[in-house]
Amino acid sequence: MSETQTNKTELRRAARERRYALADKTFAAAIARHAGALAIPKGAIVGAYHALPDEADPALLIERLVALGCHAAFPRVAGRGLPLEFHRIPDGEVLAPGAFGIHEPMDIWPRAVPDVLLVPLLAFDGTGRRLGYGGGFYDRTLEILKVPAIGIAYAGQEVSSLPAEPHDMALDAILTEHGLRRF
Template sequence: MMADAKKELRAEALLRRKEAFERHGPEASRLVAAQGLDFLGIKPEATVSGFAAIRDEINPAPLMTWLQAEGCKLALPVMQGRGKPLVMRLWSPGDVMAPAAWGIAEPTDDKPEVDPDVVLVPLLAFDARGYRLGYGGGFYDRTLNHLRKIKPIIAVGIAYDEQKVDAVPAESYDEKLDWVLTPSGPQKCQ
């Protein structure tokens, strides 16, 4: 059953990511930032939505700080509730944040909503096709689906190289990534 396959891979992927974090630490965030997003060919004024890293995720903050210095506008996701897509709100490093579920910090309600050009996506596992395994809430699948109906966007997973697997079990509602950015470099999804 698909749910069981995802649950099994999720447990394995959490352990694999934890081990990668212990092996690489903050250096992984610096290496991802050093890659930049030049490989996407985006305009300097593009809006890039990142995420506030939790647990042992690679922290995209150094990359986002660099993107802002390059002229990009930044945004972070805000949860609207179970079964709903995330809303992206403008954000800058140093902004006051609001506490939210699972210890995630979110931009405050006074920040304007935006439809980003690039969405940086956290994940537990990914494959060469661009399928990702998240925590199981479907927030990013709904968000990417919603944004892709509005405009062309680029979805970029942020991951350790060790998080790549042969195949992520995928269902019809699973949205694919366009790229995955790892410490060793960007990988275009097939």
């Protein structure tokens, strides 16, 4: 394991602890108020995600974006080393626990190619670097899709700097309870 990888492992541990302490039920409503600032065009497909218990929850933001005319698609882990697959949720269907305990769509549901991605994270810095969970799924997905990536985070998840490796894909913006910041 390289020094950067060892450092990232320790950073992930600390970031999980910090995020757990920041978890706030009012967050979803706070970021939903900033939906218009994202300037996502009507008809665009938004690659969303279902939040883990202490993750920054985009549920109300997604509802607001759909009300503004966007379409939501959710990620499915197709396998280790592969990019994420995105699917639309048919009416009346719900996401179910899949890989890594993450709520996912079924693979038979309609596939979609997002125009923008909402990205979960453990930490971010002022240059748009993000610290993910270490599986590289969003990095691989962003490398292929080449679409804007908007991190969804508590403001307190910001750190002064993060190490970056060649495969790490930067965020284009971060949305916190305080608003949108572009990089």
